Amino acid sequence: MTEELLRTITAEVPDDWLADDPHFATPDEVREAYVAYLYARVRSSGAWLPTDFPGADQLAEENARRAARTRQGRPDWLKTVPDLHGKPAAAQDWSVHLGRSES
DSSP states (O other), X not given: OOHHHHHHHHHTSOHHHXXXXXXXXXXXXXXXXXXXXXXXXXXXXXXXXXXXXXXXXXXXXXXXXXXXXHHHTSOHHHHSOOOOTTSOOOOOOTHHHXXXXXX
């Protein structure tokens, strides 16, 4: 995030949305205040932005542990649920709901 990008973004805010602020004489002064505040946040983001997100391996391990806990209490016939991702869903006859039959 750059100061120039913040200026470009705030320039898109209509003057009417910024005109009634009693602390500023013009909409451009309001824009400048937003840019100054937001850019200060960007510069200090190391102090408040979390950086300890889990990696792909950690997420995969957690998903495997969660799946194992889920399967643990299931009967055998429910321990392996078919993977239907990317496969077509079963065809459904909506004619019953629409009051007509499909032929």
